[in-house]
Amino acid sequence: MTFKVLLIDDEPAALEGLELWIDWEELGFEVCGRASNGKEGLHFIRELAPDLVITDVRMPLMDGLEMIEAWSLEGTAPVKFAIVSGYGEFKYAQKALRYGVNAYLLKPVIPEEAAEQIRDIRRELVREREEQSLTRMASYEEAVSMIKDLLNGGANALDGREKEVTRLSDAMPAWNMYLVQAAPDALSRLRAKAAAMAEAGEFIYLVDLEPSSFGIVYGWNSAEDNDKAAYAMAEELLTESADGQRVFMASGQAENSLHRIGCCCKAAKKAIQYAFYLDHAPGLILYEQVEHLQFEDHFERLDLFKEMLQAVSLLDKPALRKAVQLADSSLRESMPNPDIVKKLAIHVMYQIMSHMREAAGPAAEPWIEKYDIPRISGTVMTLGDVMGDLLSCAEGCIDFFMREQQRQSQGIAQEIIDYVSEHYREPLTIRKLAEVFYLHPVYLGQLLLKKNGIGFNEMLHNLRIEEAVRLLENSSLKNSEIAERVGYGHYGQFLKQFEARHAMSPNEYKKRMF
DSSP states (O other): OEEEEEEESHHHHHHEEEEESSOHHHHEEEEEEEEEHHHHHHHHHHHHHOOOOESSSSSSSSSSHHHHHHHHHHHHHEEEOOOOEEOOOOHHHHHHHHHHSSSEEEEEEHHHHHHHHHHHHHHHHHHHHHHHHHHHHHHHHHHHHHHHHHHHGGGGGSSSSSSHHHHHHTSSSSSEEEEEEEEEEEHHHHHHEEEHHHHSSSSEEEESTTTTTEEEEEEEETTTTHHHHHHHHHHHHHHTTTTTOEEEEEEOOOBGGGHHHHHHHHHHHHHHGGGGOOOSSSOEEEEHHHTTTTOOOOOOHHHHHHHHHHHHTTOOHHHHHHHHHHHHHHHHHOBHHHHHHHHHHHHHHHHHHHHHHHGGGGGGGGHTTTHHHHHHHHHTTTTHHHHHHHHHHHHHHHHHHHHHHHHHHHHHHHHHHHHHHHHSSSOOOHHHHHHHTOOOHHHHHHHHHHHSOHHHHHHEEEHHHHHHHHHHHHHHOOOHHHHHTTOOOSSHHHHHHHHHHHSOOOOHHHHHHO
């Protein structure tokens, strides 16, 4: 803890000696100024607010004791005084005692003796500073407690402290508050910063509200600068949050009594809600900027949210994005209460997740866990955030179902291939196959084409001709018998497919074998 000392003497050499011969830094002081007479010294006391003044007694214009007397009458701030006087000037020492001077140094000043007296003064300054700090802290906490009671229960909750509230209220002509909202991790850091700034200020108090917000209550006086100090505090907190963590802040409407601080809080809560429709950094929202605005208590275009659900059920991303965009525009135009918008979005997200659970069962749970529905109800969400989360959830659902559909299709395709491999000798057609698997023939054909790279007919003929070649090599069956056995009702069809694959007839194939 470092204190300020002002040196006063009409002799430059004496001033220089005081500054150089005494180790002020080691004693816990810094020299904040120098003066050559009492009149100049009085001016510096007012301007520099030193904690200690060391002054010569005999000086022109105004001597040291006259200066001390003048300051004691002015009395705007406590100052410790030490006087420097020559040996034998005992009358000055007697007078100095009447003014409560803290130390009397004889000329020539001996640094070691002066240092000991200055240490005593510093110990007294430290003790006084600690007492002031404790008193101020107790007073601050008491004021915060009373303000909380006023915010929570009004004047009826004061429990006999009406006089104390009135005394605090009368200290300033008007009162107001800022409301600060942020995500939990950012809020704790901002609150610590705000608490330190409030305790260092004058008539500025930090009050905890809901878990996601706190208030800065301050006395407002245009003649002084309390409102400017509170505004600067709000701006610094907004700057503190410029690391990507969003913070909303709004002011209420000033009232002429602290008893009406609840009205200030209500106005600030109304003002801060409009940050929901501002996707850019809103900064500090003043109640005066939004007091003429009014939220709608309902939203007419509920059909847009139904269209989102329909688009999800149809796995139609373009239709989904169109519905979300139209809903966003419509919401910004009508400006329903943010709570209504959040509830609608949460309802749609729950509907989507319910649809997924019904269709996919436990397989849907890992995907559902990725989407944080409670986040939407947070206090620092904007409309853009809500609609973005909703779109992300809906698109994620569509992607999930498309992957599941593809996976299931791959499984069905393999089942179809296995079936054809077992029944290719039968009079098999794609229509008959579609009836077996309850699929549309076109869709079934597309599945096989995607799985094998060839169509159903090509696959069927390949299987039959492969079996015919095996029979030609390992049996004495006639060609017509082989054709019938592998599934061809007409020999000409068998011959055509065989030649297409081997560029020779079955007889030529036999001859080449031998």
